[in-house]
Every structure is written in C-alpha cells, then in structure tokens.
Amino acid sequence: MFILVAGGGKVGSNLARALRRMGHEVTIAEQRRERFVQLEDEFEHAAILGDATEIFVLERAGIARPPDLVVAVTGDDEDNMVICQMARERYGAEKVIARVNDPRNEPHFDLLGISPTVSATQTIMALIEHEVPEHELIHLLELRKENLEIVEVQIDKSSPSAGKRVSGLNLPTGSRLISVMREGRAEIPDADTELQPGDQVLAILEPGKEDELRRVLLKK
Amino acid sequence: MKAIVVGCGRVGSAVAKKLTKSGWDVTAIDENEEALARLGEHWTGGFVVGHGMDVNVLREAGIEEADAVVVATNGDNTNIVVGQVAQKRFGIECTVVRILDPARAELYATLGLRTVCPTSAAIEVLSDVVKSCVVKPARAPAAAS
Numbered sequence: 001m002f003i004l005v006a007g008g009g010k011v012g013s014n015l016a017r018a019l020r021r022m023g024h025e026v027t028i029a030e031q032r033r034e035r036f037v038q039l040e041d042e043f044e045h046a047a048i049l050g051d052a053t054e055i056f057v058l059e060r061a062g063i064a065r066p067p068d069l070v071v072a073v074t075g076d077d078e079d080n081m082v083i084c085q086m087a088r089e090r091y092g093a094e095k096v097i098a099r100v101n102d103p104r105n106e107p108h109f110d111l112l113g114i115s116p117t118v119s120a121t122q123t124i125m126a127l128i129e130h131e132v133p134e135h136e137l138i139h140l141l142e143l144r145k146e147n148l149e150i151v152e153v154q155i156d157k158s159s160p161s162a163g164k165r166v167s168g169l170n171l172p173t174g175s176r177l178i179s180v181m182r183e184g185r186a187e188i189p190d191a192d193t194e195l196q197p198g199d200q201v202l203a204i205l206e207p208g209k210e211d212e213l214r215r216v217l218l219k220k
Numbered sequence: 221m222k223a224i225v226v227g228c229g230r231v232g233s234a235v236a237k238k239l240t241k242s243g244w245d246v247t248a249i250d251e252n253e254e255a256l257a258r259l260g261e262h263w264t265g266g267f268v269v270g271h272g273m274d275v276n277v278l279r280e281a282g283i284e285e286a287d288a289v290v291v292a293t294n295g296d297n298t299n300i301v302v303g304q305v306a307q308k309r310f311g312i313e314c315t316v317v318r319i320l321d322p323a324r325a326e327l328y329a330t331l332g333l334r335t336v337c338p339t340s341a342a343i344e345v346l347s348d349v350v351k352s353c354v355v356k357p358a359r360a361p362a363a364a365s
Binding site for chain 2: 053054055056076077078079081082085086089090104105107108111112
C-alpha cells in the first residue's frame with residue numbers, strides 16, 4: 001500500500017517506521033524544521049517538509065496519486081480534520097484515519113464524517129472501564145459507520161437475567177447476544193442458552209439501546 | 221438580528237463593530253480576554269472568552285439563536301472547522317468564514333462553505349493596480365546591433 005502520514009511527531013514517525021518495515025510505501029510530512037531534519041535522516045526523500053494542510057505540501061507528499069490510506073496524526077485536531085477532508089474531497093482518498101488529541105473534539109470529527117478516529121485518552125478510558133467492575137456495561141467497540149456497538153456485560157446473582165433463557169429475556173429490538181463466556185470458554189448463545197451468574201456476555205446493539213439492554217440483563 | 225463573531229482580532233473586531241452600527245445584536249468570541257479592548261470603550265454587545273471549537277462557548281455566545289456567524293480567528297483550519305460546526309451542527313445558513321490560503325478557500329467554497337479570502341482579493345487588487353499604472357520604460361531599449 002501507499003500510505004501518507006501527516007505529522008512526524010512521536011506517533012507519526014513510529015507509525016511510518018513500522019509501516020515501512022511491513023513493506024509499505026510511506027511518505028511523512030512534518031512542518032517543524034528541527035523535527036524534519038531528524039526524519040530526513042531516516043526516511044530520506046520520503047520525508048517532506050511543510051504544513052500538511054497546505055495543498056502544495058500534500059501534493060509533494062503524493063496526495064494526488066492518491067494514497068491507499070491517509071493518516072493524520074498531527075498534534076492539532078483542526079489540522080487533522082482539514083487534512084482528512086481535503087484528502088477525501090479533493091483527491092478522492094478513500095481511507096483516512098485521524099488522531100483526536102482533545103476528546104472534546106470527537107463530535108467535530110463525527111460531524112465531518114471523519115472516521116475512524118484514534119484518541120489516546122479515549123483508549124485509556126476504555127481500558128479503565130474494563131478494569132473497574134462498577135461500570136456495568138463496557139463499550140468494547142464502536143462501529144460508527146455501521147451504527148452498531150459491541151458491549152460486554154457481567155451477569156451476577158442479582159441480575160434479573162440470571163437463570164433465564166435467552167428466548168425469555170425480551171431483549172430490546174436492535175440488540176443481540178453474540179457470545180457468552182463461562183469458566184474461560186466462550187460460546188455463541190442460541191435461544192435455549194441459559195444465562196448464569198458469572199457469565200460474561202457480549203452483545204451487539206444500536207447506539208441508544210444501552211439503557212434498555214442494561215435493564216433486561218442487569219437491574220432497574 | 222443576532223450575529224456571532226468568532227475571533228476578535230483586527231478583522232473580527234471591526235466586523236463586530238460594523239454590524240453593531242447597522243443594528244445587529246453582536247456577540248464576539250475570543251480566547252484572549254484582552255481582545256475585548258479592540259471593541260472600544262463603548263461596546264454594548266456581548267463578549268465571551270473561550271475557543272470557538274468549544275461548543276459550550278458557542279452556546280454561551282447564543283449561537284442557537286444566531287442569524288449569522290462570522291469566523292475570523294487567525295487560524296485557517298480552526299476557521300474551517302468552526303464554520304462547518306456552525307453550519308452543519310447549528311444550522312446557521314449564513315456562516316461566513318475567513319480563509320487566508322486561497323487554495324483552501326476555493327476548495328471549501330466548492331464544499332458549500334461561504335468563504336472569504338482576503339489574500340485572493342489582495343492579489344487581484346495589487347496586480348490590477350500595477351496593470352493600471354502608466355509605466356514608462358526605465359531605460360531605452362538597447363539599439364539593435
């Protein structure tokens with residue numbers, strides 16, 4: 001693949017290095033001269049000096065081919081949004097990945113249809129949610145484009161669903177149980193599967209159905 | 221009629237004052253508190269300290285009731301994003317965005333944003349003025365040998 005990486009900081013440079021090692025063709029654009037000089041040592045002509053929100057810089061980095069993938073990982077959310085929009089709208093790049101520096105900007109990325117996004121804060125929060133048992137419904141994956149998400153629920157003794165069969169659960173429409181993990185073994189539940197305390201259940205659902213699902217599986 | 225001006229620098233503050241004079245109810249937004257001074261001692265409109273990317277700041281400035289939004293911070297990309305937020309999220313049809321880079325201004329105009337590019341205007345004016353000068357050749361052309 002040909003991949004354009006916009007932003008040559010820690011994230012961008014490590015990414016570019018890893019991608020090159022995997023055999024991909026990579027260009028990397030960086031606007032800070034000092035940083036660029038270091039990148040040039042390693043990436044030679046594949047390192048481009050300049051602001052990747054400038055069209056002529058993007059073009060020197062090969063945007064017009066267009067790349068199979070554009071990765072915008074500068075430290076500036078506005079820049080990342082504009083890079084992705086230009087890559088897609090003007091050059092027809094089909095795949096973009098953007099870094100979100102400030103999670104409060106996430107709705108702006110959504111509004112502009114820039115997906116997928118990667119946010120370190122969000123990722124760490126998700127890990128914390130996973131570790132902290134009080135959080136009843138753990139978000140594992142969001143499929144924004146498909147408008148679906150996958151959540152994990154832990155069934156305990158007090159859960160209204162404990163001891164019930166899947167067919168008797170009255171699950172909200174737009175949700176489905178996809179896996180039940182019991183004693184280290186996962187199985188795909190069917191209508192006759194009975195949920196038991198200690199089960200870890202994975203469900204796929206439409207966003208907005210979380211509360212209903214929580215009520216059915218856990219408690220009021 | 222209510223207008224929000226995001227970015228209260230040289231351009232934003234002057235636009236805010238001009239619209240106020242024409243009878244608009246204007247609220248300016250700037251990250252920097254000192255920008256209020258640009259609006260003059262007799263400023264009667266609103267002023268909110270904050271970043272235009274922050275939806276809460278836009279709400280505090282009254283974007284939900286605004287008829288027009290002018291985005292003129294000193295960052296092109298900030299303006300592009302804030303302009304699209306005003307237009308797409310808050311549905312402000314009359315959103316005008318200042319973009320200094322002619323290439324980006326042109327691209328975003330084709331994407332449905334009302335963009336104003338002072339750089340393009342300056343390029344036009346400067347070259348027109350030069351063309352309209354009556355220029356006498358500085359030196360006589362060299363005689364053919």
